[in-house]
Amino acid sequence: MDGTDVIIVGAGPVGVLLSTELALSGASVQVLERLAAPDRTIKAGSINIASAELLARRGLLPELRAADERTRERFNEFYNSVGREWLRGMPARRQRGHFAGFMFDDNLIDDTDSDLTDHDAATNAIMIPQAEIERILNDYAGRLGIEITRGVTVTGLDSEREGGVTVHTDSGDFSAKWIVGCDGGRSIVRRAAGFDFPGTGPEITGRQAIVTIADPEKLEPGWTWTSNGVYCHGPLPGRVLTAEFDGPPVDRELPVTALEVQESLRRVSGTDVTVEALVGDATRWTDNARQTSTYRNGSVLLAGDAAHVHSPFSGQGLNLGIADAFNLGWKLGGVITGRCSVEMLDTYTAERHPIGASVLAWTRAQVALLRGDAKTADLRTVIADLLGTRDGMTYIYKRATGLQLRYDLPGKHPMIGRLAPNVTLSDGTYLHDYGRSGGFVVLDRRSGSTSTTTSVTTTDSVTTIVDPCTTGPRLMVIRPDGIVGWAEGD
Ligand SMILES: Cc1cc2nc3c(=O)[nH]c(=O)nc-3n(C[C@H](O)[C@H](O)[C@H](O)COP(=O)(O)OP(=O)(O)OC[C@H]3O[C@@H](n4cnc5c(N)ncnc54)[C@H](O)[C@@H]3O)c2cc1C
Numbered sequence: 046m047d048g049t050d051v052i053i054v055g056a057g058p059v060g061v062l063l064s065t066e067l068a069l070s071g072a073s074v075q076v077l078e079r080l081a082a083p084d085r086t087i088k089a090g091s092i093n094i095a096s097a098e099l100l101a102r103r104g105l106l107p108e109l110r111a112a113d114e115r116t117r118e119r120f121n122e123f124y125n126s127v128g129r130e131w132l133r134g135m136p137a138r139r140q141r142g143h144f145a146g147f148m149f150d151d152n153l154i155d156d157t158d159s160d161l162t163d164h165d166a167a168t169n170a171i172m173i174p175q176a177e178i179e180r181i182l183n184d185y186a187g188r189l190g191i192e193i194t195r196g197v198t199v200t201g202l203d204s205e206r207e208g209g210v211t212v213h214t215d216s217g218d219f220s221a222k223w224i225v226g227c228d229g230g231r232s233i234v235r236r237a238a239g240f241d242f243p244g245t246g247p248e249i250t251g252r253q254a255i256v257t258i259a260d261p262e263k264l265e266p267g268w269t270w271t272s273n274g275v276y277c278h279g280p281l282p283g284r285v286l287t288a289e290f291d292g293p294p295v296d297r298e299l300p301v302t303a304l305e306v307q308e309s310l311r312r313v314s315g316t317d318v319t320v321e322a323l324v325g326d327a328t329r330w331t332d333n334a335r336q337t338s339t340y341r342n343g344s345v346l347l348a349g350d351a352a353h354v355h356s357p358f359s360g361q362g363l364n365l366g367i368a369d370a371f372n373l374g375w376k377l378g379g380v381i382t383g384r385c386s387v388e389m390l391d392t393y394t395a396e397r398h399p400i401g402a403s404v405l406a407w408t409r410a411q412v413a414l415l416r417g418d419a420k421t422a423d424l425r426t427v428i429a430d431l432l433g434t435r436d437g438m439t440y441i442y443k444r445a446t447g448l449q450l451r452y453d454l455p456g457k458h459p460m461i462g463r464l465a466p467n468v469t470l471s472d473g474t475y476l477h478d479y480g481r482s483g484g485f486v487v488l489d490r491r492s493g494s495t496s497t498t499t500s501v502t503t504t505d506s507v508t509t510i511v512d513p514c515t516t517g518p519r520l521m522v523i524r525p526d527g528i529v530g531w532a533e534g535d
Contacts, residue, residue, distance in 0.1 A: 049075050050381045052212055052221040054199045054234050057084065058175065059349030059366035060227030061182040064191045065103070066374020069483025070506070070525070072381040074191060075221065077214060079198040083183055086326040087253055089175040089363040090116075090281070091142060094164055095447025095464055096367045097171045099527050102480030108181045109171045116172040120280040127266040127279070141170050144359050144441045145411035146268030146275055147429065153438035160448050163466030170446070174281075175363060199228065202237045204345050223377060225346045227366075230333075232351035238342050244335030244354075244405065247293040249274070249412065251356065253286040254306045254327030259319040269314070270425065272417040276313045283324055287313045288356075290416055293331045301327035332356035332412045334405045340369075340394040348373055353401040358411040361404045364447055368526070369397050375483065375525035384506070396452045407444065458518065458532040465523045471514045472499040476523075479508050486523040490514060491534070 051067055053060045056078035067074045092100075092109075100109060120140060141149040156162070186193065196216075202224060203211040210224040226234025235242065258264070264278040264285070274289040287309040306327060307320035336353040340346060349366030373393050379385030414425055431437035443449050452462040460466070468476040468488065479486050484506035492513060499512045506525075519534025 049073050049219075049221040051075070051223045051225060051377065052077060052210070052219055053225045053227050054212065055226065055228035055232075055349075055351070056080075056183075056193050056195070057227060057229060057349065057366075058179050058182055058363060059370050060225075061179070061186050061191075061193070062367060063225060063227060063348055063370040063374055064193075065182070065186050065189050066370055066483060066525070067378050067381075068186075068189045068191055070375050070378020070382065072378045075219070076191065076193040077197045077199055077212065077219065078193060078195045081196045083176070083179045085176045086328055087174065087176075087255055087284070088328060089178070089357070089360055090284075091170050091172045091360050092178065092367065093142075093170050093361075093364045093445060093447040095450060096364045098164060098464060098467065098477060099367060099371050101467075102477045102527055103185070103483070104481045105181060105185060106477075108184075109173060109178075112173045112177045112181070113171045116174065116177075116281070119282060120172070123266070123279045123282045123284075126261070126282060140172060140280060141442065142360060142445050143268065144432075144445065145414040145425075145428075146270060146277070147432050147441075148267065149442045149445070150432075150438055153433070153435050154442045155435055155439040158439055158443065160443050161446070163468075164446075164448055164464070178363070199233050202234065202345070204238050204343055210344050222381070223344050223346065225348055225373070225377075226351040227347075227349050227370075228351050230350040230354040232347065234345065235337060235347055235351050238345040240337045240339070240342055240347065242335045242337055244333070245409065247331035247333040249288045249290050249332045249356070249415075250292065250294045251286065251288040251330045251332075252301060252306055252309050252327060253284070253330070253357075254301065254303075255281065255283045255324040256285055256303060256306055256327075257283055257321040257324060258285075259321050261318075263316040263318040264310070264314055270415065270417075270422070271313055271315060273315070274313045274417055275415045276310060285310060285320075288332075288415060289313060293333070294329055297329060301329050330357060332408070334409055336398070336401050336405055338398075340373075340397060341390055346373060346377070346390070346393070352397075353405065355405045355408040356412055358408050358415075359445055361407065361445070365401055365404055368400070368447070368450070371526035372397050400450060452528060454528075454530060456531055458529075460518060460521065460529045460532040463529055464527050465521065465529050466517065468514075468517055470499045470510065470512045471497075472512075474499065476510075479510060480523075480525075480527065482506070482508065483525050484508060485525060485530075486510065488512065488521040488523070489519075490517065491519045 050072040053076045201213040212219045277286040334355040348369040454462040487509040518532040522531040
C-alpha cells in the first residue's frame, strides 16, 4: 500500500509551492530533490503582480515586499555607480520590467485601466532574485511541516502499476498514489512517463551572471541591441546578460566561466570590456520553446518548467509555474480527500495549457525582435513608436502583469474566471487576507446596508465573509487559486 498521497520530484520553486498547496488541502506529500541545498544560481529576477497576489493570499507578501525593498536598494547602487539615477526614464523604485529590452515606462502606463485597478495588494511587480523566492517558499514549507528529501536523484518511474506510481532513485524506490514532475526543463518525469514536448528549437545562446568588471563604463547601462544580439548591464550591480544568435550551446553541462561571459559580452557589445570574476554561479540558456500537449498522463502530472520551457525574456517562466502550482494544488488535493471527482484534473490542462502557449508565443515574439539584422532594427523602430503611446505601453505592460488571465468558466459575470480583486472590506481588512487556509472564500455583500460589521466564519474548506460594503459584486466565490469561480450582482 502507498502511504504517501503525492511524490513531487524537484524542490525548485514550483515543487515546493505545490507541496504547500497540497498540504493545505489535506494531502500527504513528499518532495524528492537531487540537490543537497536550494539552488543559488542566478535565474529569475522578479515575479509579476498576479504571482505576488497569489502568494499574498497565503500571507507571504510582507516577506516578498521586504526582499523587493532590498533588491531596489541594490538597483539604486547600480544607478549611482553608472552615474545615472534614471535608466531609460525609469526610476529604481518604479522598475516594472521590460519587453524585448523595451523598459515599461511608468509615465505611459494607464494605471486606471480596469484590468489593473482592482489589484492593489501588490501594485507593482516584486523585484526579487529567484534564490530569495526559494528561501521564502522553503521557510513556508518548513512551517507547514513538509518533508523535503534532498540528495536523491530520480532515475525513472513505473506508472503502469495498479493504484499508484513507483519512483526509482539512486537511493532506492519510493511509492505514492500520484506523482508530479516539477523537475525543470529537462524533466526525467516527463520523459519517463512518455509525455510529448513539441515546440520550436533554439536559435540563441544566452548567458546571465553577476560579475566584477574592471572597466564597467565600457558597457551601456540597461538593454542595448547590437548587430550581434543584445546585452543587458544592470539593474543589479555587476549583473550582465547576453543573447547571441549563434545557435544553442555545444555543451550545456559545462560550467559557465568568467572568460566565457567576457567573450560573449565583447562579441555583443563590440567593446574590449574585461570581466574579472564571477560572483556566484552563472547560467546559460536558450530560446528552446516547448510545451507538453497535456499536463497529465494517468497518475503522473507535470508543473512548471517540466511542462513548458521558453526563453526568459520578460521573465514569465516562474510566474507560469507559480500559477500551475496554485491551479493543480487544490484540484489534486480535492481528488485525494474525496471533495472532487478525478475529472477535475482535466481542467488543470484545460485552464493552464492555453496560458502556457500564450507565454511561449510572447517570448518567441521577443526573440524575433532581438535579431541583429537591419530589418529587425527597423521593426524595433516601429515597435518603439507603438510603445511610445499610452495604449501601446499599457497593452504590453498588462500582458506581463498576468492580470489579464481569464479561464473559460460557466457564468456571465465579467469577473468569473479572472483573478479575484483585492477588495477592501468595511473593517479595513483586505479580501486577500482571508486566503491563508488555502480553501474557498465566499464574499457575501448581499445584505448591503442592513449589516454594519464584517463577520467571518470558517467551516472545513470554506471561509465566508459577510460584509456590508456596497461596491463590487454582491456575491463572489473565490477558488483556492485566487480565481473567481462565481460572481453575481454589480
Ligand atoms: C537566466 C534566467 C532568467 C530568468 N528570469 C525569470 C524572470 O525574471 N521571471 C520568471 O518568472 N522566470 C524567469 N526565469 C525562469 C525561471 O527561472 C524558471 O521558470 C523556474 O526556475 C522554474 O521553476 P521550476 O521549479 O519549475 O523548475 P526548476 O527551478 O528548474 O527546479 C527543478 C528542480 O528539480 C530538481 N531536479 C531536476 N531533475 C531531478 C531529478 N532527476 N531528481 C530529483 N530532482 C531533480 C532540480 O535540482 C531543481 O531543484 C528565468 C530563467 C533563467 C534561466
